[in-house]
Amino acid sequence: MEIRISGASKIFKPDIVALEDIYITVRPGEFLYLVGPTGSGKSTLLRLITGEARPTRGQITVGPFNLRKMGWGALSYYRRYVGVVFQDFKLLPHLTAYENVAFALEAMGIPPKEIRVKTGEVLDRLGLWRRRFLHPPQLSGGEQQRLAIARAVVKSPSLLIADEPTGNLDANTAEGIMDILLSINASGTTVIMATHNQYIVDTYRARVVELRMGRMTRDEEKGRYGSYGYN
Amino acid sequence: MEIRISGASKIFKPDIVALEDIYITVRPGEFLYLVGPTGSGKSTLLRLITGEARPTRGQITVGPFNLRKMGWGALSYYRRYVGVVFQDFKLLPHLTAYENVAFALEAMGIPPKEIRVKTGEVLDRLGLWRRRFLHPPQLSGGEQQRLAIARAVVKSPSLLIADEPTGNLDANTAEGIMDILLSINASGTTVIMATHNQYIVDTYRARVVELRMGRMTRDEEKGRYGSYGYN
Amino acid sequence: MATIRYILRDVFRLLFRHWGLTILTWVTMMAVFLAVGGSFLLTSCAHAVVAKLAGDLTIEAYIAKEFELEALKPKIEAIPHVKEVTLVTPESALARLKELLGEQAQVVELLGENPLPPSLVLQVDDASNADVVAQTLRSLPEIEDVVYAREAANRLARLNAVIRQLTIGIIAVAIMIGILILFNTVRIAVYSRREELAVMLKVGATPTYVAMPFLLQGVILGGLGGISATLILTRAYTVFVKHINRLLPFLMVPEGGTEIFIQLVLLLVGGGMALGWICSWIATSRHIRDALRPL
């Protein structure tokens, strides 16, 4: 699905300008890093794309969906095609790790057998199979983060949004996660990933969009993390 | 306050060995990094020190407090002297950023005037003063993390426990946080910090304790992040 | 479809995970329905007792000697609101007078010839119609005099009216209280899960899929509350009526018939399920709207 953001601004109630005049087009199957200092508007931009937030000005379309004006029904239909790794995970604490992943498939009405196979596969791939009966609060920070990734990835989305998916992971595990994201991307899924991880961005080179104080300051093919790193 | 952990093990209900036979003594005023891959037991060890978890075997004392056997009253009294930055922040969503910080002082019965001064100072220092009226869900990931740090730091604790305090921060901001933690440490506070941030550990050298699968595998003065980094 | 399976599983999860809350809500609903059903039974029973008393109320019509008693009977029976007519011959009237005088019955012996006229004793369908019937009777040429407890009839009629008002009032208040409590309970229950609800919607669940378990939970709890209240009331009413009729047989409280319990079932079980659905719907839809509203 192609993403077109044209002239999007987001101003929060009193006067917080989270985003200003953003123009980005993401081609289907692209891999895009979103970088920038804290509070620069990365999560807000991702929220515009997932339909959690609506731009104050400007247009956003994702494939056939116009996110400016979309009803409830269309929104939940749209979200089936979008996998999201939230910065704060947003796992369901009353479900086990297994159920948290299975739920994303159940909501799509997929039959139980298929769910069992897919959920088992993805948990195994993310090293969570032995933790499948634990509830999110019983998991370590990194395990929670991997569970959030598993839930986003399991439904083979057309678009994968990952907000800081390696913040709680050690370097080795982070590389493992990148392998997964890249292989999903290789199978045709568009991936947008907001990150502070300089090593990842500089190693797995891809398109980099930089935000600073809500404005787009850089958009490079095969870019680097940028100057506000550990120079 | 001196921390003595001798022979502590933590086994979760069925058979998850989160920690095994840990011996650590932390001198008052020391700065200690806790490193190790995800799920190696760092948070569990910190929880033993804060009294959130109780060791299955072994002893833990912090200054005059014996954490093996401590009643409710003693526990909440003890917690006034310990500042904790939780890995998942644990901010109060119905309070504003300002109130979240002020609350930690109110719980200690500190008079309003003093609270106003201290809270203002710490918010300013962490760059959150302009966000003081926002509620945690309205803050960016990095802002939430800094707010969690502010809340732990504001009460000038004798012991500061920080679990992955830079996971959602860009490199510049992370360095700013390290400056704050080091200056607190310089004023006599013991600091224990669990982290995956190789750059920080390797730059601001201090004692490093490494955990792997619940066992202590390294304990070095002026140590380095270790071999499981981006080698 | 698989979706239905998942929804049903979620309903049972909702019910069993917080079984303490489920039981409390159930018992609360039952309590509310007990109050509604109890006041329904109590008032309908008071109504029956008063109706019974009113049925005991009679009008006596004294008949001029020259008319034939038997011929008059059908004519009287044709008067509207007259339920039953009994003939009283002068002989039985004298016997009743003796009985009335009791200890002083020997006085009657002094009378010689029986001076009492023949009469008719009428029962009216409702105490409030006694006045009308009495007037109709007075206008008949055959009737010499009409005697009835006008005051008692009026009292019963008014008592009946007041009890009817009270019934409506009490049931209305009980139902309002019930709705309030149900709604509140469900509202807080959903409120405590509003974040989960929001997450589910963010992960691609449709509003219907998310809301349905809550709606069915509401229906099940409402239905359970209604059923258990009906069972308890049925049992309690039978015991209560037996007790009352043993202690106060003159009240002749009606034993619970089938049709009164069909009414109860419809009122409590049907009402409970409908209420459960509506309350859950109101409570859930609000949070769903909140969760789906973009920032």
Place this chain on the structure above:
Amino acid sequence: MATIRYILRDVFRLLFRHWGLTILTWVTMMAVFLAVGGSFLLTSCAHAVVAKLAGDLTIEAYIAKEFELEALKPKIEAIPHVKEVTLVTPESALARLKELLGEQAQVVELLGENPLPPSLVLQVDDASNADVVAQTLRSLPEIEDVVYAREAANRLARLNAVIRQLTIGIIAVAIMIGILILFNTVRIAVYSRREELAVMLKVGATPTYVAMPFLLQGVILGGLGGISATLILTRAYTVFVKHINRLLPFLMVPEGGTEIFIQLVLLLVGGGMALGWICSWIATSRHIRDALRPL
């Protein structure tokens, strides 16, 4: 101390942040108290009516001609449970008989000399004591005969007993339902904040500091519910009694006195506050215990 200030501020935060919930809880409590207080008033009022009817109950004692009426009176008045004694001379007895006979009063003219004995009319303090008093009277040599509505006396006594049982039963059920609903409401309210509560304890707040706002909130809501229910009941009772006494003056329902409303205030406001505290305590302490229990 500063702590008290913070706690009071938190109470108002709790009350005003979720003002919808506050109002709902308040109204729910009010509804419960209306039910409790209403059944209290209704039954105490039915009790008063029956007591009034029982007071109308009289025993007639016929006296042998040779005894002096006036001399007998103090002796009778000394019998336990006798409340009032009235003398009835043979002349007034005859007048009553005529009245009783109504249309057939001319019969009495045939009697010639007045055959009726002098009598005493007694009022008993309670219908259930009528039997005892009657027996005592019969044992007196001066008394020739004793006549009283034994059946009516027994009925009233039993009715009184049943109403007393009913009062206790209804109030007990209403209070139980009330406690259940209150507890449930508070429980869910605290439940929905259990995570905040846990965080507060982790940041160094004492259990007391965390629990106090909930306890005070419970007390305030309980008190408010009680006060508003009392006000509504006072007003409603006055209107209701006026209405009833206009429609059914013979019942002579007692107007609400001061002492009945002092009872109400104690029952509802005091009870509400105590209940609010207890329910909040149970609900809160559980979550505090859970939050402080180490892993």
